Amino acid sequence: MSGDEHRSAVGEESSTDEADRHGAIVYVTDVVSSASAVLLVGVLLFSVSGVWPPLVAIESPSMEPHIDTGDLVFVMEEERFPGPNARHGVTTAADTSTYVRFQGTGDVIVYAPDGNRRATPIIHRAMLWVDRGENWYDRADPNDVGNAESCSELSNCPAPHAGFITKGDNNARYDQVGSAVISAPVKPEWVVGTAELRVPVLGQIRLRWNQAAARPTNGSLSNATTADSGTATAVAGGV
Numbered sequence: 001m002s003g004d005e006h007r008s009a010v011g012e013e014s015s016t017d018e019a020d021r022h023g024a025i026v027y028v029t030d031v032v033s034s035a036s037a038v039l040l041v042g043v044l045l046f047s048v049s050g051v052w053p054p055l056v057a058i059e060s061p062s063m064e065p066h067i068d069t070g071d072l073v074f075v076m077e078e079e080r081f082p083g084p085n086a087r088h089g090v091t092t093a094a095d096t097s098t099y100v101r102f103q104g105t106g107d108v109i110v111y112a113p114d115g116n117r118r119a120t121p122i123i124h125r126a127m128l129w130v131d132r133g134e135n136w137y138d139r140a141d142p143n144d145v146g147n148a149e150s151c152s153e154l155s156n157c158p159a160p161h162a163g164f165i166t167k168g169d170n171n172a173r174y175d176q177v178g179s180a181v182i183s184a185p186v187k188p189e190w191v192v193g194t195a196e197l198r199v200p201v202l203g204q205i206r207l208r209w210n211q212a213a214a215r216p217t218n219g220s221l222s223n224a225t226t227a228d229s230g231t232a233t234a235v236a237g238g239v
Contacts, residue, residue: 050077051193056110056123058198062168063123066102071200073123075110075193083107087129088188090164094128094139101125101195104169108195111166113175113183115190122182123195124166124175130159130185140165144174155181163187 058071067073078089085095086107093106102108102125110123127144130136135158137151144167148154156176163185166175175182183190 050080051075062170064170066104066169067198071198073198074196076196078191078194090126090191092126092128092164110192110195111186112190115187121192124168126164127167128165130165132159132162134159146173146178156184159185161185161187
């Protein structure tokens, strides 16, 4: 190889290395910028909502047609902007005829069933408040208590403690009654927050991520976690 050819080859190799370095720098810059943007959005949402994570993806249909499977829902700390006649920041359907959230009266809340923060949170409507020891059968909607004909035939009646009676808009019974009780009356400290608005379909991204993370790996199941992502998975649970 002549001197000119050698210098040309070295020059081409140097240009290629420089282009690779430039491409790597651009890639890293894009990744850092994207991560920073996501973090900033998460911080802004948290500053508004007071809840972390501030978004939940809906994975079942019991709040349809008002909140659909696959929706992404923004959740706010319940005491921040309470509705009329609110108790502990939550307005129940029984306390109002004009305060409408997601095409129904009363707040839609996200709560930990039976206070279990490790369980998948439930997103359902707060229907009424009951006091400890209360016979609340007569205040219940007859259509929402199954076949019970008295307090003695109704789960959680008398109420074991004060709390909210809840129900999915698409469910036949309250969460607190029936053969498959979802939760005891929801204590205020079990409430994660109130649902404020929904973005249709966008929650599917998070649900598919969870499904992929939960697939068997080397014969074992992986539990998907959500705390570091800015979103959480909530089930509009029940039957």
